[in-house]
Amino acid sequence: MSIADGVRLALRALAANKLRTSLTVLGMVIGVAAVIALMSLGAGAQASIEANIRGTGSNLLFISPGVQAQTGGRFVDVSATTPTLTFEDAEAIRDAAIPGIVDLAPTRNTNASLVAGGNAFSTQIIGVTPSYAEVRTFQPQAGRFISEDDLRRRARVIALGQTIATELFPGQNPIGATVRLNNQTFTVIAVMEESGQATFQSRDNQALVPLTTLQTRINPSRTLAGDDIVGEISVTLADEDEATIEAVTNEVSALLRLRHDVTEDDFTIRTQQDIIEALGEVTGTLTLFLGAIAGISLLVGGIGIMNIMLVSVTERTREIGIRKAIGARRRDILGQFLIEAVLVSLGGGIAGAVIGGLLATFMGGVSFGGRSLEGALTPEPVILALAVSVAIGLVFGIYPANRAARLRPIEALRYE
Amino acid sequence: MDADSPENGKPTPVVRVEDLVKTYHMGSIDVHALRGVSFDIEKGEMVAIMGHSGSGKSTLLNLLGCLDAPTAGSYFLDGELVGDLSDDALAAIRNRKIGFVFQSFNLLARMSALEQVEMPLLYARDRQRRKRAEEALAVVGLDDRMHHKPSELSGGQQQRVAIARALVGNPSMVLADEPTGNLDTATANEIMELLALLNEERGITTLIVTHEADVAARTQRVIRMVDGAIAGDDRTAPAEHGT
Numbered sequence: 001m002s003i004a005d006g007v008r009l010a011l012r013a014l015a016a017n018k019l020r021t022s023l024t025v026l027g028m029v030i031g032v033a034a035v036i037a038l039m040s041l042g043a044g045a046q047a048s049i050e051a052n053i054r055g056t057g058s059n060l061l062f063i064s065p066g067v068q069a070q071t072g073g074r075f076v077d078v079s080a081t082t083p084t085l086t087f088e089d090a091e092a093i094r095d096a097a098i099p100g101i102v103d104l105a106p107t108r109n110t111n112a113s114l115v116a117g118g119n120a121f122s123t124q125i126i127g128v129t130p131s132y133a134e135v136r137t138f139q140p141q142a143g144r145f146i147s148e149d150d151l152r153r154r155a156r157v158i159a160l161g162q163t164i165a166t167e168l169f170p171g172q173n174p175i176g177a178t179v180r181l182n183n184q185t186f187t188v189i190a191v192m193e194e195s196g197q198a199t200f201q202s203r204d205n206q207a208l209v210p211l212t213t214l215q216t217r218i219n220p221s222r223t224l225a226g227d228d229i230v231g232e233i234s235v236t237l238a239d240e241d242e243a244t245i246e247a248v249t250n251e252v253s254a255l256l257r258l259r260h261d262v263t264e265d266d267f268t269i270r271t272q273q274d275i276i277e278a279l280g281e282v283t284g285t286l287t288l289f290l291g292a293i294a295g296i297s298l299l300v301g302g303i304g305i306m307n308i309m310l311v312s313v314t315e316r317t318r319e320i321g322i323r324k325a326i327g328a329r330r331r332d333i334l335g336q337f338l339i340e341a342v343l344v345s346l347g348g349g350i351a352g353a354v355i356g357g358l359l360a361t362f363m364g365g366v367s368f369g370g371r372s373l374e375g376a377l378t379p380e381p382v383i384l385a386l387a388v389s390v391a392i393g394l395v396f397g398i399y400p401a402n403r404a405a406r407l408r409p410i411e412a413l414r415y416e
Numbered sequence: 417m418d419a420d421s422p423e424n425g426k427p428t429p430v431v432r433v434e435d436l437v438k439t440y441h442m443g444s445i446d447v448h449a450l451r452g453v454s455f456d457i458e459k460g461e462m463v464a465i466m467g468h469s470g471s472g473k474s475t476l477l478n479l480l481g482c483l484d485a486p487t488a489g490s491y492f493l494d495g496e497l498v499g500d501l502s503d504d505a506l507a508a509i510r511n512r513k514i515g516f517v518f519q520s521f522n523l524l525a526r527m528s529a530l531e532q533v534e535m536p537l538l539y540a541r542d543r544q545r546r547k548r549a550e551e552a553l554a555v556v557g558l559d560d561r562m563h564h565k566p567s568e569l570s571g572g573q574q575q576r577v578a579i580a581r582a583l584v585g586n587p588s589m590v591l592a593d594e595p596t597g598n599l600d601t602a603t604a605n606e607i608m609e610l611l612a613l614l615n616e617e618r619g620i621t622t623l624i625v626t627h628e629a630d631v632a633a634r635t636q637r638v639i640r641m642v643d644g645a646i647a648g649d650d651r652t653a654p655a656e657h658g659t
């Protein structure tokens with residue numbers, strides 16, 4: 001019997017039991033749709049995190065204090081208790097005029113509550129220098145950014161992210177207004193542009209103050225030698241070439257080691273790519289985990305196929321006997337039932353891929369807890385899901401089909 | 417093999433069985449369905465197998481039809497030893513050399529008459545199966561019922577479809593196990609008429625298991641079975657069978 005004849009035969013057998021076939025197909029549809037939707041969401045999360053990190057400036061190197069060992073996709077700060085990076089380090093790097101470095105911006109973060117009128121907003125306050133706007137490509141939408149003068153005077157000025165501005169000053173122009181921070185009064189000098197990234201640590205929720213102000217008036221933190229500690233130095237490179245990154249990393253490392261008088265690095269230099277990869281491992285694991293959960297429903301779908309095929313073989317024992325009596329070989333019967341199983345699983349797979357794709361696209365617009373999830377429908381999960389559904393048809397169909405093929409004609413004919 | 421046939425100058429018999437034994441094991445009890453059966457059937461013969469219920473007629477027919485394997489003894493079909501052949505080889509023999517007609521018709525409920533008759537050719541991968549199936553249905557007089565399903569056909573018509581299905585692959589012989597058992601006398605006569613006609617005009621070797629004397633009367637040879645053995649093998653004069 002040819003494959004084409006086998007497919008025709010199988011379609012007729014399936015059509016003869018429409019409800020049963022539909023329910024079995026449905027099991028596969030749910031499994032495949034779940035796999036595709038969840039894997040797409042995972043891939044979407046990964047893509048938006050990457051976009052988010054890329055959006056915080058281009059060609060960036062990040063210098064942070066302490067040695068950060070990377071284990072299992074997470075950065076573990078092994079010397080977090082001895083922060084070693086200072087404002088003076090940043091100045092020294094700038095003064096060294098290392099080729100490849102365009103600009104740099106030291107920052108330090110703290111958490112505080114902002115109060116204006118009856119509204120309060122607990123958030124991350126970042127101490128920055130004027131170069132921050134350029135280095136991290138984050139400009140004021142209204143007002144002016146923090147200036148050298150603000151830095152020198154340790155001025156009590158603050159630039160608000162979009163979300164904070166609307167929370168604290170609903171329907172008002174916040175520029176020139178005051179907010180209270182640690183019982184001190186700060187003047188709002190800017191509302192920052194919308195960052196457009198929503199996935200994690202939105203910059204719209206941050207407030208910026210002069211680094212010196214943070215250091216003296218909000219949350220002082222000094223080394224034993226009395227130098228001002230910073231949390232991170234962002235460095236803009238001229239380009240993203242491997243050579244540039246390596247040259248700058250080497251020069252900066254040498255300089256910092258000399259300044260800190262150490263032989264082992266007590267700081268870490270990472271590129272945006274490093275961070276993306278580290279986070280990618282986390283989201284990749286998450287995606288796999290989601291896929292595995294969805295895969296269980298796929299497995300259940302496969303078991304459903306096997307179940308129904310076993311029933312079908314039993315019901316059609318006499319038919320099998322007749323077919324064998326008139327000359328069907330084992331492989332003819334095997335093929336007939338296997339094709340049925342694969343058609344069911346593949347049918348479910350195709351329908352599931354369509355529904356899963358629609359779900360992923362649809363969920364892209366829906367937001368969860370203020371963060372919108374992007375679904376990224378990539379061809380891989382679709383191809384994977386279809387291949388897997390064919391495989392499921394074969395794996396779960398082979399046992400019932402083999403059972404049918406091995407029936408002895410004389411006994412099958414006698415079956416009532 | 418067929419070493420003796422050139423000596424006698426006779427053609428190879430379609431069927432030669434020698435000391436065929438079939439024993440069923442039912443737990444600790446052995447049921448001796450066939451206790452050593454030997455005979456030849458020549459090409460073009462029409463043979464009736466008669467005997468009481470349980471005498472082993474169906475068992476014999478199933479062995480001849482390669483649906484089951486004997487416990488002992490040898491079976492030559494067209495001079496070829498059928499023993500220890502694989503399942504698939506037996507399937508191929510059933511497909512090419514044997515046509516079955518069953519008491520209960522054994523048609524597939526969902527298929528039209530034409531499709532039923534095409535089925536053996538499907539497994540033979542015959543490209544002209546539609547045309548040949550139509551011809552076979554015309555031979556049994558069902559050219560106007562080709563697209564009917566079994567539920568839309570009378571018992572006699574269903575048995576005609578089964579006969580067409582048995583014929584369509586040009587088998588060496590047709591095996592019929594009580595083909596008229598489920599039919600009324602008039603229809604039974606029609607079916608016997610058809611089988612006799614096919615045997616006469618096309619020379620199709622035919623074995624019919626039957627309980628009915630008037631069915632046996634239409635054949636040229638009657639094998640009588642008693643308790644798993646042959647008790648009589650009578651040939652009537654060929655002239656006698658004409659209608």
Ligand SMILES: Nc1ncnc2c1ncn2[C@@H]1O[C@H](COP(=O)(O)OP(=O)(O)OP(=O)(O)O)[C@@H](O)[C@H]1O
Nearest residue numbers: 440442447448449468469470471472473474475476
């Ligand atoms: N599958 C089987 N298992 C055990 N015993 C069997 C089996 N098939 C047949 N028999 C036994 O073998 C003997 C011959 O049976 P068989 O069916 O050949 O008889 P039969 O001549 O065709 O009878 P009937 O005229 O009633 O159809 C009987 O005693 C029967 O009980």
Ligand SMILES: [Mg+2]
Nearest residue numbers: 473474475593
């Ligand atoms: Mg019988």
